[in-house]
Each structure stands twice: as structure tokens, then as C-alpha cells.
Amino acid sequence: MNEDIKSKIRTIPNWPKKGVMFRDITTLLKDEKGFRDTCQRLYEHYKDRQIDIVAGIESRGFIFGTALAMLLKKGFVPIRKKGKLPAETVSQEYELEYGIDRIEIHKDAIKQGDRVLLVDDLLATGGTMKAACQLIEKCGGKVVGCAFVVELPDLHGREKLKGYDVFNLVEFEGD
Amino acid sequence: MNEDIKSKIRTIPNWPKKGVMFRDITTLLKDEKGFRDTCQRLYEHYKDRQIDIVAGIESRGFIFGTALAMLLKKGFVPIRKKGKLPAETVSQEYELEYGIDRIEIHKDAIKQGDRVLLVDDLLATGGTMKAACQLIEKCGGKVVGCAFVVELPDLHGREKLKGYDVFNLVEFEGD
DSSP, rough: OOOOHTTTSSSEEEESSOOOOEOOOOOOOOOOOOHHHHHHHHHHHHHOOOOOOEEEETTTTHHHHHHHHHHHTEEEEEETTOOOSSSSSEEEEEEEEESSSEEETTSSSTTTOOOOEEEEESSSSSSSHHHHHHHHHHHHHHEEEEEEEEGGGGOHHHTTTTTTTTTEEEOOOOO | OOOHHTTTTEEEEEEESSTOEEEEHHHHHHHHHHHHHHHHHHHHHHHSOOOEEEEEEEEEEHHHHHHHHHHTEEEEEEEEEEOOOOOOOOEEEEEEEEEEEEEETTSSSSTOOEEEEEEEESSSSOOOHHHHHHHHHHTTEEEEEEEEEOOOOEEEEEEETTSOOEEEEEOOOOO
């Protein structure tokens, strides 16, 4: 359906490590029509969902999250890696392949009852997005949707995000 | 002139270290009018400058750079910290207070002769933006402008960027 968008995403084999097929969205971004169409199609999906604010996950989630916030005429909230946000934060740990990591949000970024759209570029195992959902809820917000440009269904991220509304434009199988 | 925008930027004293007044743009971003007005005023300044592509510096430069690319109807190129971009890169070192760092761009991101608008959130000493200008030129592009939301004139970033067209919306003195 979004084959035009999919065809503009470059695949880089064995990056960042052997055996991984990395889906590189920079070739989509630099294409003015590809970039606009991507943002416009995400917008079309969410425009009637009564979003109060858009949150994006560092750092490629900033790219599509910001563009989507602009189109929806809403504000934007950055969710960042630990230690990057200067004011009081709420944080959430999540598991990596080896070890744990943590993401943070400003405590005053979300108002009680805010309907929040979460955005990232790619859904793999879903660990970061799940932590982002937990952050929004800790702040008193409601996660209206988890938007991705790309999903890798073989990594079962949707299972980890069960109960949330997950949407993508493009899927790559066999990863 | 842009007092409405300036008033939405929060100042956090002694962050990330004692003696620094950190200008926090997250309070501007989450304000839907503030965010839109900021992007719109940057757009007004550049709309007739025949920009071919917009490049933003990781990671807050992604936020305003993407929004500006959307408004200008152009593609977006991320300039990233070392080791983050998956394909062949061009890199440039720059000096930090202690030591050196490096930023990178995909070698095929800019076409020969492209008129490039560079975007970051804040101009302090100008080291990163100067390195970004060098990257664009190494790729054969022409830097049409260096756009910032905030400038800290006391840190003399403009001197380091001499010869480039530098623009800001808001200045904070006494830093």
C-alpha cells in the first residue's frame, strides 16, 4: 500500500552488527516527496483521534514526531535517554539485549488526562516504546496511539505493546 | 521582537554544571502556539532563499530542522554524532571545552551544488555548527544559512561562523 515509501528506505546489511538488516530511513527523509508523503499519511491516520500532544523518542522519533505535531497543530514533547533533560524528570527502565537502559520525560511535560500520540521511526522488539507508554501513564496521560514508519513483525514488538493501538506505514519481513 | 517566544523558554540555573544558565526549549515545544510560531518565523526568513535541502544537527536540531523542512517542502538530512549513521559517511572533528568530538553526514546526502540550510536549536560557541558547515562543503553543497532559535551572543559563536549567514529568533545575554 505504501510501496512508494518502502522503496525509498535503504537496507544496509550487517549493521550495526553481523546478521542485522538495518532499515535506513535517511534516504526517505532526504527525498522531499517521500518525507512529506510519510508525514501526511501518518497525519491522515490520526487527525480525528483528538490528540492533545505528540511525544517522540530520541532521536529518530524526534524527526517524525515533530513533523506530525506540526501537521496536527499540537505541541511536541521529547522523550530522551537518561541525563539529557534539564528539569525534573520521570524515568522508566527497559531491557536491552544485554543489560538495561532508561528513558526520561520532563515531569511537567504531560498534563493529567492528556491524550498523547507516541511516535518513533521503527518498531523492533518494542522495549523502548513500551517504556515510553509507561512514562506517559506515570505522568497521568493516556496513550492514544503508538505510531511507527516501519515495523519489523518478526521481532514481535506488537506483543509487547498489547493493549495499545499500534500503527505503521511499512513492514519488512524476514528480519 | 520575538518576546512571546522568548518568554516560553525556561532557564535552568547550574545545568549541566555550576555557573551555566541552561536555556530549555522543551517548554516552548510543548506549547502548540509557541512551537508553531517558532517554526513559522524561521520559515518566513528562509522561504525565498531557494533552499534545496535542510540539514539538522543531532538531536535538538532534528526538531526544528524537520519542522522547517516540512514548511519549506524540502527533504531533511540528519547530521549525527560519530558512529550513528549506517552508510558511508564524511566526518568532521571539532573542539570541545576539553578534548575533541566528531560529527558525520552520509556521503550521498548532499548533491553537488545543493543549497543547504543548516538548523540547530542554540548557538553558543559555534563549534558544532562550524563543523556542520565544513561537512556540507566537503560534500559539495553550499551553506545558504545557519538558523538557530536561540543565540547566546556573549559566547561569540558568530565570530566562529564568520562568512556564513547566521540567523536567530531570540537572544539571551549575560551567559
